[in-house]
Amino acid sequence: MAGREPLDGDQLLLALSALANPHRLRIIAVLAGGTNYVSQLARDLQISRPLLHMHLQRLEAAGLVEGHIEVSDDGKAMRYYAVTDFAFGLNAAAIAEATQTLTQSEPTGRTKGK
Amino acid sequence: MAGREPLDGDQLLLALSALANPHRLRIIAVLAGGTNYVSQLARDLQISRPLLHMHLQRLEAAGLVEGHIEVSDDGKAMRYYAVTDFAFGLNAAAIAEATQTLTQSEPTGRTKGK
DNA sequence: GTCACCTGTAAGAATTTACTGACACATCAA
């Protein structure tokens, strides 16, 4: 289980952004009760499959869930998702520490297009 | 210090949304090092005062920082901000529990204007 | 073939967030 490492700032921001959405919190909650495949998950949560797909991508990019293909008995390729065993403690001190390794939107250096 | 209560879902979502931003993480980090007033904070972070004002509102609405007016020796009314002693542990189980009290974007019932 | 499942993705609309610039007002000091 994670939680005792220094905790990278960008990584933290990625995780927080991924969790800052009601649908995604519910996805975590459902997957915490057991692994599941995309179409079924969409039915359980009552959201469209493309939408769920997008949310899962965001969660997976943050390392909060993991997916893998599994071929069912009747030959269908299904994508199962499961939560990873992430864990971090949030408080001012932890954030202050993580912020030291934050590369995004620095004083000088936002993406600055043109 | 907070952290052992059941943790309300909407409250959690509010906090996560508030923290899911590099500027706001930095604000927390700076305030963790000591209370400060708005204009000075804006200079430290190198962002505009109106922008900082907006971020502070978001953080205060989530209960992560608190502000109060303080009159300086030379009579200026200045708004000082300080971090509250928030603390929560994030992991799949905690999220699953909090999600039970999530009122937002239910299967039926998004804000649905007109 | 057609139907019922599964997967993935692209296009565009709708909404929210983030941000700048300009304004208004107050106090103290020169």
Next chain:
DNA sequence: TTGATGTGTCAGTAAATTCTTACAGGTGAC
């Protein structure tokens, strides 16, 4: 009075998110 501080807020724009609809491809069963 003017200048340097501090406060707050509004209007408008730029950009990022969120979400729907529609499409394409796969398998096995009828």
